[in-house]
Amino acid sequence: MIEPVRTIISRLREPLRLALAVVVCCMLVDALVYRSGWYAKVAEPDSNMGAVTSMRMLAATEYRQNAHNVLVLGDSRVAEGFSALVASQQQPRLNFINVAIPGSMPRTWWYLLRQFERDGYHPDAVVVGAVYAPRDGTDLANWPLDPGHQLPLLQLSDYPDYLASIHADDMRRQVREFLLLPTLSVQNDLRSLLQAPLQRITKLLEYRPGYLASVPLYPGREEHMPALYLNADGALQSWNDATEAQKHAISSHAAELKTPVPAAITSANRNYQQTWYLKIADWCLQHHVKLIVFPVPRGPYHAIQPVRTEPSAIRTALVNHPAAQVLPDDTFDSLETAGYFFDTLHLNHSGRELLSQQLATQVAAALSTDAP
């Protein structure tokens, strides 16, 4: 019934030879194009992958070998709300580098940190702007922008752990396909590259260098949110001079804060935060780097922000960690006013200046008093 081994081999030889040759060639192309990091350099600078590359390039230009470098990680709230220039002026001894990526999450920051190490940087401190208690119901482990940020930072050996860290079946299946066939993950980007290659080249050669040069000098946005008249319970009494767009944004923001987050999501997010902040802290400990986690100001209307009832997952995870210092939840509560925000999430120019100065002082204090 079973054929002799020689017959089996002879029958499978041709299909195997061809299939293997094709697979090896594809893997070779993938290795040269994607896994070498080449494609990430030509990816659309405004895409998620392009943003990661831009931040790596920014770090390369801003990092100073003989200075006390401080890497600042976070999402758009940190990108908009923290000025490395202001902080460095406040504390000339320190060289702050803001590598915050809009839409990124702690998992991205960990992989980015590891990449910075491979790129040859050894900062004195890592500062992370964190949302201590996420309120918008986002499922952090299954954040859809993550693959775009993280795939260019992964190595083959990361794949099993990376897949395991994604909990949603659909997303895990999609990411598995992306890992197996990386072209699929940059499909839209490749199509736009093929459609307008000259435009892409111009963007890479002209727009990106200009953008990278302007990032450290970016002053933040000037506009601010309207001051609202709220009663003691946080209920709205008057819209004041809010525009229609602002009214809509504020209403959505307020509704989001009032909507209870499902217990399962809260619990999963706490686990996620503990896992990834702990990984970041362990990395810092291993590399003798101080980790400082600060709470990003939550929004322009302090009165409507939920009352903090329990310690955040980040504090729980890092409270006794020798490399980490978690700044108190209310550190920047004073910035949670309309005058310091240009929308419901992001600090404006004034808020950015203040946060940068205050944070720089805290970081300097932490570095001078407490070495890991």
Place this chain on the structure above:
Amino acid sequence: MLFDTFGYWGFFTLVLVVLACLNNRAGKLALVLLSYVFYAAWDWRFCFLLALSSIANYCFGHWIDSNEGAARKRVVTLAIVFNLCLLGFFKYCNFFVQGFAALFHLPADHLLLNIVLPVGISFFTFEGIAYAVDVYRRQLPAVQSKTDFALFVAFFPHLVAGPIIRPLDFFPQLGNKPALDSNDTRWGLREILKGLIKKIVLANYCAPIADAFFTGHAHGNLTVPAWIGVLAFSLQIYFDFSGYTDIARGCARLLGYRFPANFERPYLSANITEFWRRWHISLSTWLRDYLYISLGGNRISVPRTYLNLLIVMTLGGLWHGASWNFAIWGCYHGTLLCLHRLWQRSLRAASPASEHPWYWPFCVLATFLLVSLGWIPFRADSLGHTLAILQSLPNLAHSREFLAQNWGIWLIPLLSLLWCALDRGRRIQQWLAERASLANAIAAAVLAIYVLQIFAQIDVQIPFVYFQF
């Protein structure tokens, strides 16, 4: 288990390895079992139906073979009736009940049976009929091996959407364990990659446009102009079905079996008769051999020939589904075939030399337009919907904006034409399978894989069109 999923390719690799490890007899048995596993992935309950069809047709074959004269005819009639009843019950029951209810003004809701259509039933019942008729006509002795017969019916590459396999083509391949050489492997891989590109890249690009048009929705915030919606469906159905066939043929070849061609670039046909020689060839030849010829074909009289054409094409239309729209589609093609036959006869009478290569492109265009018009009742929900679409066809509003935003809809036909010109007589494909160096073959496969990855429509999951038939 769809051909365009990773799950299927895992399954196929397993089949390939299992088949290589077993001798011919055990291999065929394993192939039958694995084909049932493949079928069970849709609905395991219908495996019993498949088994029933196989057992019954196997027995009918022996019964036909052991009888002579009128008894032989009675048994083959019984075999055909059995297969038609099977098809009729699952596919047309509700259609007839609705017709009955409408005729006698009865409430149809109480009479309708909620019958789920078993995938591929139209294909395996037609194969059963073909077998019975071939045995009756003594073109083939009744098959002795139960495994061989079960494999003929259930062989997974053609099970759910064809091509309709003819017993005379298939059974002779089962005698010895099929050999597999380098050409087979290249040929198989080429067809699979070609089929995947047709399905995942081309058909799935056109499908959302066609769906949006036929369901009355906007596509990307733009109303789909009628002619573009119809063109999109013409492209979708061709790339979808021929893509499926290519994958099926490629898989079969890698397992050592050969399936007949089902499409021969049908949209390049210069007339409707030629179109039906190149479109769904396995169905059109089946209809010719088992229905048209049985009705007398063109042997009786000229009017009877035309009537036979109309009957065959209308029934061929109904084979696609239980709906008057399919009957209209079939009747429309029957009428076109009759008209073409008439025209050809008059041309032949006027001037025997009717080859006019200079107008060939216009003939191709005219045939394509006529065939595309035929797709309207095929895809529309009802006769009213068909008429509404026909009325809206001259309205060209928004065409320019739509084409500018969805450039694939004009680029795909253009590139296809360019490819057909380059690959005239399939010379490039033949070269790839037979004469190209290994490096060239690999480079072509790698290129195809990257084309697939770059242009695959991964955000849409569209089942193969012919699964519903």
